[in-house]
Amino acid sequence: MTSTPDAASPVPAADALTPAPGSEWWRTAVIYQIYPRSFADSDGDGLGDLPGITSRLGALADLGVDAIWLSPFMVSPQKDAGYDVADYCDVDPLFGTLADFDAMLERAHGLDIRVIVDLVPNHSSDQHVWFQEALRSAPGSRERARYIFRDGRGENGELPPNNWESVFGGPMWDRVTEPDGTPGQWYLHIFDSSQPDFDWTNPEVREEFRRILRFWLDRGVDGFRVDVAHGLIKKDGLPDYTPADDADSMGGEEQDVPYWGQPGVHDVYRDWHLVLEEYPGHRALCAEAWLPTPDKTALWVRPDEMHQAFNFPYAMTEWDAAALRTVITDSLRAFPAVGAPATWVLSNHDVIRHASRLALTAPSPQGEGIGPDSVAQPIPELGLRRARAATTVMLALPGSAYLYQGEELGLPEAIDIPDDARQDPTWFRTNHEKYGRDGCRVPIPWEAGAPAYGFNQTGLAWLPQPATWADYARDVQEGDARSTLELYKHLLAERRAHELATAPLAWLDEYPDDVLAFQVGTITVIANAGPAPVELPTGRILVASEPFEGRELPADTAVWLTTD
Template sequence: MSVDTVTYATPPLTSPLTLIHEASQAPGWWRSAVIYQVYPRSFRDLNGDGIGDLAGITAELPHLADLDVDAVWLSPFFKSPQRDAGYDVSDYCDVDPIFGTLLDFDILMAEANRLNVRVIVDLVPNHCSDQHVAFQAALAAPAESPERDMFIFRDGTGQDGNEPPNNWQSHFGGPARTRITGPGGQPGQWYLHLFDSSQPDFNWDNPAVHAEFERVLRFWLDRGVSGFQVDVAHALVKAPGLPGWGGRADGGSSDGFPGHEAPMFGQPAVHDIYRAWRRILAEYGADRILCAEAGVDLPRLAHWVRPDEMHQAFNFPFLHAGLDVYRLRGVITDSLTVLNGVGAPSTWVLSNHDVVRHASRFGYNGHGPRDGDGIGPADPQPDTDLGRRRAAAASMFMLGLPGAAYLYQGEELGLPDGTDIPGHLRQDPTFARTGGERLGRDGCRVPLPWRAAERHLGFGAGADPWLPLPASFGELARDAQAAAPSSHLNLYRSMLALRRGLDLGSGSLAWAEDWCSGSSLAYVNGTTLVIMNLNHEPLDLPAGRVLLRSAGPETGHRLASGETAWLCLDGGGAE
């Protein structure tokens, strides 16, 4: 535990404060929660097949309760051909056999309830698997049939309909249209898939699609879940006529193509869907929540979390701000200001299953990997020590912010990406669809190391893991870190305990101007001063009791480069 009890005799904090956000005691556990993302296939393999499972999550859930998180968010575990690691769902109301059974899920829920940890599940409503019974029925049915109308089928253009209906591109590379073949071998219509060709988009203009997903919501709410993370929540409804789009496939802004004009994202009718879902959740109690994975800019993000829609939305601008102090300050200020306007909390996140882990991203002094791409053995490698030091500082800076925080499994261990995965073992469809030009997201999805002396570092005792664990993970295993007082894991434990004890999640934020420069950033939350130093030189700390330091238990009065500290300004502090 990196706690420093020395009170420094340096000058007191006299910096002018710029108040951005008032403390709030508005009801709702989710407003200040710490939510831990579990990627099931990489969490813990209990049955020995090389893939994590629900029983493995249940077995290790006490470790997450000990970490003092409020909830776990489970990435998809539904029945699926696993072409996109479960985001291609063939049955939304069943568990894929590789993860277990519905009984295993019920056992997991019982253990979570015993430990007072809530469970949120990942819902994928934009698209399903091409093996879903509804899509198979659509393939067997004629054009213009009710079965086809569950999806977005269109006739082609050009001679004999040989050209796709529009020019939209897939997130995973290549066209977002695939042509089907009729029962006699004749070419047929084209269907839309914003992601892999095995993931056809639903037609949300069809009331039958609405009814089906309302059934799915109730199925899992009846089993006790506390809510849903909604995958690509901004993509469900498409613009009438499906007009052409020359911008980025992900809807991000580019020259001449502002993101708010992307015809496949952010359409007004999507909000009526979430209003209806919010009413369903309310039937089960005020503590059930919806969180949007909506890749939109901050002004528009507020539209997803108005009082009658979703409770939270992921803050992607914060995730992508990196360690640019000007960008960080702008994103934090804008997030709190915009979301305060609709009475919603902000969320904060540094890593997830779609981006290079921040312990690797921050290990570069120059340009690191592109967003959405991994790091391969032929790429410049991150500085491991630098990355872990900066990751600890960034995490401490984030966890002092008011609002809800999302943690990605393994970040509490300071895990880097797996950067030495050979091409023949890669499984992300991005790698295949781009011919290896883009490595994809496998590196951040490698399994967790639990016990250093066990086979596969305790991930599983049987078959080789579905992705190889890096050799460096041995010294980062959970049991090794639990026994080391100054480890990354114990730093997280200290941060989360103090965050709860000081009620930082429900607190305020004011920028401490004299400590905000081109290489440092500081804010006050209640009576806690949070300072992050990204300068190459140490920074003198103001007077106050240091509650926690990200770089270790040293007691010097200077903040090292790549270090964050929490100081108590009122002479007291959490015990």
């Protein structure tokens, strides 16, 4: 049902020998997310690609990251930027070929950079051969049993099976026309109607994904980031459910949601864990699981399940010292309690970039995005200042951390994207009421004076780049000690040199409530989230998120201090 591998020899994983237990690379790694269509474009068509990634890997080695995570590059009609997969075992021609993937993997491993690929198991594209077979088959057939098809309610089945609403807006059900032309069953899609959900109670679905895992593991990948990892299993009977008005659309609330975080999903990842253990070295599974607390998130990373889970409660915490202390404390209790590292993140391809999100004029509308008419608008200079301070805190914390492409340049959310250029399904399914995620997905700038700011050599870009992108270009920031790029390089180098990822953390209580202060290993970290300057203790300033004079730490600034 999917493509066969080409003749290229598989590239061995970056750690071919199994390290000692407890020293697995993923416990301490800084992992850089690449959104392939917006990273680097080698052929000038306006879409980033795998050869483009390969050509820029040296810059990531220079930055100091340990691994990269690639958002989807598999065959897809691109209704949802590749998260609608039509063939899980081949590269979409937009991004290149399997040979291009192998070349990229070999180059990354040559630079001691591991490679994690995105896997989308909750749903496929409606163009996937399985779903096309289901449409041609009868109700109750083997082909339909791979997806969630149900008869409708009402006298003639004219009403959807329940009242669920899609994350992207509108009903979570679409009705099909049967092969004989009559109105037929309905199929479930948590997201867009072009993304039908698999039925994970079906053993055939489970076996197919074991095959897909082995396909990429055989090529040498070091792990998988699992999309919507908490959504595979739906509650028995598919009961009606109406979320609260302020509920997080991806499930980050306390309420039991019948299509998020159901207990049966853990059996899937116990099975996948065994598949990864068939391979030498330590391959990693990282869960995108939007859950309300670190304790609930930690259930995904128990010893026989996944290895990492994005810490979304931390990512969504405001720039507030007390709130940050609470979520850090909870995380450093919950994750180690099940033998897993805490995994920190501030930005990704689904959220407003933290250089904008941390200084909005109204609460952050998670899942909706922001645009020119949004109530919440960023305060640019304050946002960047807070983002630099927040990153300075995050990269001092024990465990693993994820960076999103462009955050090392201080990129803000792109607000003024023309309506006719927007592409996120949320924009269309909500009749242009919610802007969606395009603002964090704009192609990133490499050279200020080049076409498309160095994204390619033709000037084309699938989303328009703001005119201010030249100010953020990598070549402008390179070597400038005050730049965000050089701050990230400094933080990553000192994080490694002082082994902060494995150091114990102890809170320092002698500071005001709006100051976050802790000792991690030999480093003292102090972040001033309040309005008034704070006197620093003795010690040499190793890293500062902003330049300043004297021993008073300004507002919205963080430092690392050392006595060595």
